[in-house]
Amino acid sequence: MDARIEVPEGGVLPADGVQPGDGGEEAAEVCIVGTGFAGMGAAIRLKQAGIGPVVLLEAAGDVGGTWRDNTYPGCACDIPSHLYSFSFAPKADWTRMYPPQAEIQDYMRDVARRFGLLPHIRFHAAVTACAYDAAAALWRVRCADGRRVAARFLILGLGGLSRPALPDIPGRGSFQGRAFHSQQWDHGYDLTGKRVAVIGTGASAIQFVPRIAPQVARLHLFQRTPPWIMPRPDRPIGPWERAVYRHVPGAAWLRRASIYWWQESLAVGFTLYPGLLRRSEQKAKDHIAAQIPDPELRRKVTPDFHIGCKRVLISDDYYPALTRPTVELVTDPVREITSTGIVTADGVERAVDCIVYGTGFRATDYLAPLRVVGPDGVDLNERWRDGAEAHLGTTVAGYPNLFLMTGPNTGLGHNSIVFMIEAQLNLVMDLLCRVRDSGARTVEPRAEVQRRFNEAVQERMRRTVWMSGCRSWYLDARGRNTTLWPGFTVEYWRRTRRAVPGDYLLDAPHPVPAVAADTTAVGGRADDAGRADRSESLIY
Numbered sequence: 001m002d003a004r005i006e007v008p009e010g011g012v013l014p015a016d017g018v019q020p021g022d023g024g025e026e027a028a029e030v031c032i033v034g035t036g037f038a039g040m041g042a043a044i045r046l047k048q049a050g051i052g053p054v055v056l057l058e059a060a061g062d063v064g065g066t067w068r069d070n071t072y073p074g075c076a077c078d079i080p081s082h083l084y085s086f087s088f089a090p091k092a093d094w095t096r097m098y099p100p101q102a103e104i105q106d107y108m109r110d111v112a113r114r115f116g117l118l119p120h121i122r123f124h125a126a127v128t129a130c131a132y133d134a135a136a137a138l139w140r141v142r143c144a145d146g147r148r149v150a151a152r153f154l155i156l157g158l159g160g161l162s163r164p165a166l167p168d169i170p171g172r173g174s175f176q177g178r179a180f181h182s183q184q185w186d187h188g189y190d191l192t193g194k195r196v197a198v199i200g201t202g203a204s205a206i207q208f209v210p211r212i213a214p215q216v217a218r219l220h221l222f223q224r225t226p227p228w229i230m231p232r233p234d235r236p237i238g239p240w241e242r243a244v245y246r247h248v249p250g251a252a253w254l255r256r257a258s259i260y261w262w263q264e265s266l267a268v269g270f271t272l273y274p275g276l277l278r279r280s281e282q283k284a285k286d287h288i289a290a291q292i293p294d295p296e297l298r299r300k301v302t303p304d305f306h307i308g309c310k311r312v313l314i315s316d317d318y319y320p321a322l323t324r325p326t327v328e329l330v331t332d333p334v335r336e337i338t339s340t341g342i343v344t345a346d347g348v349e350r351a352v353d354c355i356v357y358g359t360g361f362r363a364t365d366y367l368a369p370l371r372v373v374g375p376d377g378v379d380l381n382e383r384w385r386d387g388a389e390a391h392l393g394t395t396v397a398g399y400p401n402l403f404l405m406t407g408p409n410t411g412l413g414h415n416s417i418v419f420m421i422e423a424q425l426n427l428v429m430d431l432l433c434r435v436r437d438s439g440a441r442t443v444e445p446r447a448e449v450q451r452r453f454n455e456a457v458q459e460r461m462r463r464t465v466w467m468s469g470c471r472s473w474y475l476d477a478r479g480r481n482t483t484l485w486p487g488f489t490v491e492y493w494r495r496t497r498r499a500v501p502g503d504y505l506l507d508a509p510h511p512v513p514a515v516a517a518d519t520t521a522v523g524g525r526a527d528d529a530g531r532a533d534r535s536e537s538l539i540y
């Protein structure tokens with residue numbers, strides 16, 4: 001049984017005992033980067049399988065990932081609560097139909113404690129580079145403060161939406177007032193009575209705009225593209241209902257299953273039945289009509305692309321917030337930011353005290369700025385310059401013993417990512433156990449299998465609503481959707497339940513790069529040079 005560290009009430013978890021830059025390299029069987037749902041889920045599954053030692057490296061001072069970082073007013077999950085927890089640690093006592101940020105964060109901390117993860121986590125350990133040392137068959141991982149870990153397997157749970165995106169607007173740095181991104185909400189700055197600009201009308205903005213609108217003196221909301229917004233069937237879950245989910249056998253499970261299939265049917269409907277797409281658009285337009293009396297404002301918030309092409313949002317208080325006399329929806333493009341405000345393309349400057357960037361995340365930069373250098377000395381970021389590709393979004397040819405959580409084409413527009421993470425973990429665990437049981441040292445997918453898989457994904461993607469012409473964060477610089485899974489989540493679950501015979505190589509030969517330590521600054525040790533000559537063999 002692991003020793004457990006108590007989390008202080010509402011505070012940050014205590015720092016671990018490892019000192020920065022003490023010159024040592026911590027050894028582990030598996031190194032996991034990140035302690036959101038992905039990293040924590042991986043660690044729990046490894047502990048349950050008896051695979052270890054496991055070390056988790058986390059840049060921040062607490063677990064939780066997304067739900068630790070996003071504390072903006074109104075932050076909540078858009079997936080019904082009973083679907084947003086691990087299946088092996090279901091939470092039956094959610095207080096609302098859609099879980100608020102703080103409740104999810106409490107759940108994450110509770111899971112970390114209950115499953116004994118805290119002693120394995122190294123907090124304030126921002127990983128800057130990982131390099132595969134082919135001679136030693138180890139991933140060498142380096143943190144910004146000099147801490148190092150050497151591990152046989154590397155699992156990256158960096159999160160698709162953990163790096164904020166700031167817009168490339170001329171003059172952004174010249175603004176003299178207060179400015180912050182929604183993910184780094186400045187709770188010490190009182191917005192009361194201030195003139196505030198909000199740039200962006202995505203998932204975060206539609207949650208915090210209704211909260212801050214009554215508080216500020218003036219709110220200018222700068223919109224590039226309006227999102228489709230459906231009603232949000234949220235309500236509190238009372239003590240009686242909670243008691244039923246907690247105590248009646250199967251009640252929470254039934255609720256979870258019914259929500260899962262409902263969310264899944266939305267994807268089926270949008271993809272297969274154009275009639276449903278039209279009906280949903282009409283429902284969203286009715287939502288606008290019911291909440292916005294002004295025809296001009298209605299026109300401005302009505303999207304000109306198909307519903308589902310970008311993530312469909314849910315809100316009951318966003319449109320009413322826009323009707324407040326102190327709120328202005330600005331649709332003229334932003335031309336520049338000055339020291340005092342924001343200038344639009346028509347030359348009008350709006351003076352503000354504060355700018356809040358609701359501009360989302362760098363979703364298609366899967367790894368950067370983290371460098372992940374394979375045995376041939378090539379950084380995976382460089383290999384992915386023309387688009388990220390992995391096999392089943394999890395393993396990459398040429399990068400042995402590397403597992404990407406929520407990697408390319410594993411994202412969802414309609415269902416809980418926790419389901420996908422758990423499906424991915426089935427594959428990771430299957431591969432790890434097979435390596436262990438076969439006595440091999442490495443595993444990676446066959447390049448040809450990976451290529452065929454990605455061609456098939458992109459082919460299917462062409463027929464989806466996501467490729468129907470809108471501009472969205474789902475698309476990379478080349479306009480390819482390397483973010484979302486193009487089918488039903490149940491299909492992904494089926495395909496990741498077990499590794500397919502012949503798809504993976506055990507002990508693929510890799511050249512030992514002459515200057516491994518130089519290319520990565522992660523260090524290196526050539527204690528088994530003969531290893532590079534081992535010939536490839538199939539996993540089965």
Ligand SMILES: Cc1cc2nc3c(=O)[nH]c(=O)nc-3n(C[C@H](O)[C@H](O)[C@H](O)COP(=O)(O)OP(=O)(O)OC[C@H]3O[C@@H](n4cnc5c(N)ncnc54)[C@H](O)[C@@H]3O)c2cc1C
Nearest residue numbers: 034036037038059065066077078079126127158159162417
């Ligand atoms: C505002 C918001 C709302 C969302 N709503 C939903 C929703 O309704 N439904 C849904 O399914 N999903 C939603 N998501 C997506 C959400 O990110 C996922 O559901 C889930 O939390 C992802 O978990 P993760 O572990 O993959 O990533 P994260 O939770 O992002 O965790 C990644 C962790 O890795 C750490 N990390 C990153 N880089 C490094 C590094 N170099 N070194 C060390 N540590 C590092 C980060 O600090 C972080 O703790 C939302 C996201 C946001 C931002």
